[in-house]
Amino acid sequence: MIGEVKKSGGGSADVVNGIIEQYKASTSTIDANTFVEFVNNTNMGTDTTIVAPTTDAPAPYNNARATQIDTNKVFVAYDTSSPSSGISAVTKGVGGVVCTINNSTITVGEKTILHSYSSINTYKIFDVIKLDTDKVFVLYGGIKTTSALLGIVCTISGLTITKGTFVAIVTYGSSSTNMNAAAVALSSTKVFVSHRTYNSNYTLSGTVCTVSGTTISTGSATSLGPSAGSTSSTPSSVSLIDTNKVFVAHRYGDNLNGLVCTVSGTTISTGSDTQLAATYYANLKVVTLETNKVVVLHSSDSTNKYTNSIICNVSDTTITPDTDTTIILGTDSVSYMDSILLEADTLFITYKNSSNYYLMGVICKISSGTIVVGTGSILVSSTETAVTVSVSLIDNNKLFISHRFGNNLNGIVGSIISVIQESTTKIDGLTKTECTTSTAGDVWVLDV
């Protein structure tokens, strides 16, 4: 039988020449006028304010990060720091809020101040880690009076957050602007943290934290890699690549390096530090593609701010990096980027276009060591200065992205439709059956 599927009504005369044998439903009912646009594209829900500025949180969008904790449920950590002197807001550290997602609608729970310690008045959220469906680990830094890498464990019931006591994981003896850290869960009771070495601006260490209830304990800090000379900060990104094995990408001078750590108890063993790229600028992110294989994303220079990618294979603790390759996202220059794996060969990247500050999304396919970048989509036409974006996979191909909109911290839900399989057969007179969010499998009915 031969025919064709095409969009009816207005818009461009896009034609899908073949049978879509199977696809995953979007978050909303699809009509004929918009179906084709869903294919290989994203379907975004309404951009929703999660945290508006208040006296307790004047700039909630700064460094905010989110993590999926359960199907269609996320925990968002946001900034409650006071801006500089002259602002009378009480300084409080970080806050947390739980959001549930129904289709693409976001419901926001009660906001909870997680950290209240008035002597420290500048904080930075580094990471939010899911430990379990009812527990998260928030990693953040206290900079100013007491310089410390801090952690707090929170339990979640419904939309309610119960915070533990926050803990100084690493204390730095002098005030420091050069605190960077990243974390990944090794299990529901153990977290690997990469961080600036005690009172050294230029070297990286790793510490394993164990969690009992909401109490955090630490193992010994282990130096990772050599001294990085005159580099003034040690940004890093970590990802779990196998049981008790993490890949750490980090800045090393002007280069980008990687190393593999194995963990036994709270003891860290480190493989050789390997150069991944000769130039590094910002926006570092490691995503595990499969066991012992990662893709490292980074911005390579301050001028173009294009995003580069390096696929790395790991054998034991030895890293074999592929070529550092520029992924040219149209003509976008990228600032603030996050990425997650959708499927084994599909990467989703969200970023702020550093020229117009739009929130963008792009899907990349990885095949035989090559990354093919799709067309970037504008997710939100926000024009605010770029700050941290954070993306979490909350359900099968459904994403939650937190980002700045105005002076708010917003969240937006999107679904990704992918064409699973196409054939070259055309079908006449195909009648579309309207799809709902619970529709799966074949939905096109042949009208003959």
Place this chain on the structure above:
Amino acid sequence: MKYVITDKDDVVIALSTKCNDNKEYRNLELDDFNIAYAPDEEFNVYQVEVPSEVEPSKYCYTEKDGFYKNPNYVYYYSDEERISALEDMVNELILGGM
């Protein structure tokens, strides 16, 4: 009297009215937060009178020398403070030129 917790370089890292060493979790439990310490990590805990000007990171303490300014302390300027200072400088230049 307060508990004064210093690190291995004698830098004051916390001041607290209470200090309980929870050895099971290796947590020093203080007024507002805990300090998690590794098995090989060194902290010193003193209980002394603390002058009002003493703040963590800015001061060091030893029993021999008492409180003294931390020679390695670096004041942290937030991005907002830096921007504000630059704006003031620019305004001065512009108005000065007029």
